[in-house]
């Protein structure tokens with residue numbers, strides 16, 4: 001994906017009741033910039049729960065979102081009415097040349113107050129477009145078994161379960177599956 005805005009129309013719930021005008025009814029997905037750091041850190045602080053993220057990771061102090069100023073090139077962000085409301089990270093799953101045809105979704109989050117409006121789907125669609133542009137043959141991800149909302153989103157967009165690591169994490173007194181999902185990107189240049 002180049003730097004051009006990738007505009008995706010947000011579904012019409014707000015338009016139906018007339019609460020938002022045409023401009024504010026669009027989510028725009030673009031490449032992240034280093035200057036998005038503070039907004040992303042604020043979003044990250046409220047977006048995750050023990051059902052969607054790993055508590056010990058969530059508990060790490062996060063003064064900055066991008067570690068030592070690097071990493072913005074691996075993120076796309078979504079804006080709604082000029083406000084940063086979501087992000088997705090796309091990274092190689094390993095550094096192996098033999099594994100280079102696979103890219104991974106390494107995190108996706110949407111601000112709680114704008115969920116179920118299509119922002120997550122817009123981010124994933126843009127991530128898939130970016131992965132195809134980078135020549136990937138497959139887009140993969142991992143999602144906790146306690147996160148049916150994210151699993152449903154992924155399934156809606158064509159991701160399928162490739163495997164389940166049973167009881168992979170112990171979170172708040174119970175064992176939780178790690179669900180491996182992926183979408184083949186073959187047939188596109």
Ligand SMILES: CC(C)(COP(=O)(O)OP(=O)(O)OC[C@H]1O[C@@H](n2cnc3c(N)ncnc32)[C@H](O)[C@@H]1OP(=O)(O)O)[C@@H](O)C(=O)NCCC(=O)NCCS
Pocket residue numbers: 047048049052053107108109110111114115116117118119120121122142143144147148149150152153154156
């Ligand atoms: C998962 C997440 C990114 C979804 O973002 P979103 O903007 O609400 O997603 P969308 O509005 O694009 O939803 C698209 C579809 O996904 C599914 N979906 C999304 N949230 C859902 C929920 N809470 N319950 C059931 N299905 C849900 C639905 O099929 C939905 O389509 P519909 O609204 O027409 O039914 C968001 O809930 C989030 O940030 N969660 C916390 C972080 C997280 O879990 N990240 C994923 C880690 S693997």
